[in-house]
Structures are given as C-alpha cells and as structure tokens.
Amino acid sequence: MDETANLPLYKLFIKPIDLKELKRNIWIDEPLPAQLRIDGKRLEIDVAFRGSHIRDFPKKSYQVTFYKPKKFMGSRQIHLNAEYKDPSLIRNKLSFDFFSEIGVLAPQSRHVFLTINGKDEGVYLEIESVDENFIRRRDLPAGSIFYAVDGDANFSLMSDLEKETKKSLKAGYETKWKDSQLAEFQLQELIYKINTISPLEFEREIPKYVNVQQYLRWVAGIIFTSNYDGFVHNYALYRNGESGLFEVVPWDYDATWGRDVNGKIMEADYVPITGFNTLTARLLDVNEFRRQYRMMLQEIMSDQFTHDYMMPRVEKLLDLIRPFLSDDPYKRDHIDLFEGEPKVISDYIEERRNYLFSKLHKLE
Incomplete structure (x- = not known):
C-alpha cells in the first residue's frame, strides 16, 4: 500500500502469539498490547475485537485504546x-455526516487502510468514540454518557428482550462516562419520568x-437513513450538565440507505414514519x-x-x-457490487421520499 x-x-x-490468542477466542473482551503506526508516529495501544455478531465475520472490527501517549488527535479510544456487510463501505460515514448536517450530534469518522503485521487487511472506517473527549472536542458542557448496548434501551419500563x-431502570445501558455520582440516578429518573408523567402534563x-x-x-x-434498530439500540445518551437535558447520539449506521444488517x-x-x-x-x-416533527x-x-x-x-x-479496493483482500473480488452501490442508494432515496410523502398526513 x-x-x-x-x-x-x-x-x-x-x-504473533497475542494475535493467535486474539483469533483463538473471538469473544474475549480482554484487550492485548500492540503498536499502531500512523504517519510515522509510533503509538503504544491496547487492541480488542469489537461488536457482537460482527466478530464472526472474516474481516474483524477493532477497538483501539491509546496508552502511550494517552491520547492521539484528542482521542483516548477509536473504533x-x-x-x-456493506458493499459500499460508506453507509456508516454517510449517515454520521447526514446527522451532523441536520443538526444532530454525531461521531466524526474517516476511512483508513489497515495492515496487521505487514499484511493488508483493507479499507476500514475509523470512528470517534463517544466519551468525555467527544464532549470536550465540541466545547460542550461537561456531562454523562450512556451507551445503549441492547434492545432494553427502549425508553420503556418493559423489557424488549x-x-x-x-x-432495573438502567437495563439496556452501559455507563461510558459520568460527571457526577448522580449520573446513573439521573438516567433512571429519565426512564421513570418518560413512563409515568400523565398525558395531561407530558407536553409541559x-x-x-x-x-x-x-x-x-x-x-x-x-x-x-432507515436504521431499523436505531430506536432501541445503536445510540448513546449525553446528559448536558449545564441544561440537565438528555440528547441522543447515533451509533452503528451501516445497515442503512437501502441495505439491511445482512447487506x-x-x-x-x-x-x-412514526x-x-x-x-x-x-x-x-x-x-x-x-x-414540529x-x-x-x-x-x-x-x-x-x-x-x-x-x-x-x-x-x-x-x-x-475506490483505488484501495484492489488491495482489500475481502473486497477485491466484489468490486462490481461496489460499483452498483450508487444506484442502490439513489433508488432508495427516491423510493423513501415517495413513501414519506405518502405518510405525512399521519402527522397532521
């Protein structure tokens, strides 16, 4: 490359012995020490596989945590x-950029080319971690962040699973960062209030x-974007410490723009539409x-x-x-599929617009 x-x-x-251990049991979350070189810089890191069902795929996804130095380009951790499963390799980034453009907090992302021990692994999407540095990088008020880790993050008192x-009112969430000892209480209060405020008082x-x-x-x-899991999963909650209000940050948007989780x-x-x-x-x-909606x-x-x-x-x-696909061992035999993706996305936009226009009356 x-x-x-x-x-x-x-x-x-x-x-090599650590890489063998990593591949031996893909479900181990314990990170292993490694080194990452970017633009001539040598970074000491911890690395682990990330995701759930995606660990079964031949092309693995990784979570990287920096420890020497503690941060790189303002991040403590990247994905x-x-x-x-996305033939285009762009749906996640396309979605995050779209969210930003319509006024929603979203992770920054960029495509990179990854090699492991000199062997080409191919095109990857580097995604910013939604953590305390996500808040600082945007000059937002300090606050707490919770990840929606499964379908129980459905804003309900009933389990989706x-x-x-x-x-527990915390079911479905993992605390990523908290700015006070009250953080988890505030999350529980949110879920409780969503489900118990009377209809007459809800708007106020x-x-x-x-x-x-x-x-x-x-x-x-x-x-x-049509992220089917987006309402009960695939998001993070940020509680703005200044306003006391919760905001939502999108996460994992590869199954979008006309293709599902299986591609x-x-x-x-x-x-x-609702x-x-x-x-x-x-x-x-x-x-x-x-x-308003x-x-x-x-x-x-x-x-x-x-x-x-x-x-x-x-x-x-x-x-x-496009120029890097021939060096991606997992994509080089599927370039024809890649070249057909503009039409898939274009058709989706046209058909989705038609559907939404036909359903707007439901919101009157």
Missing part, C-alpha cells in the same frame, strides 16, 4: 470498523428532562411535538434528503476508497 496515497495508512503490529417488566414536563427538538431531529435522522436490499417502507419506542410514541401523541421532515426532505444533495456526497466517498 502506497503511504503517499490520500487514505491514511494504519500499521498495526501485534505479537476501526470493517463494514464487512424478556417481554416483562425490567429488573418532558422538556425538563429531554431536549425535545434535538430528540425529534434524531428521530428524523433514523427515519431518513440485503431493504424495502423503502420498512421503517415507519418510528417506534415509548418516548417517540409519547412525543408524537402531543399535537405540538407532532407538528412534521415540519422537520418536510424541511429536511426539501434541503438534505434529496438526490441532488446526497449523491455528490455518495460519489465523493466512493471515489476516495
């Missing part, structure tokens, strides 16, 4: 996603806990919030979710990674 090319080259070095009452009371405008923009982002074509009407989860349902039950959808369909706006962005990302 040519180091002068315009895709950053990440050289990962792991002791290297293989994007194995067990189909019974949750054993819920804005004391949730940044409603931001939440509705996040819902709109899911609706346009298969997804029907444009698969994700309903979404699903308890908080979304309660918000859209309020006339004023539903009106409808206006957001119309605004975004006019400005960003159009063929003319999105397709140049699609083509720019594809053009960036």
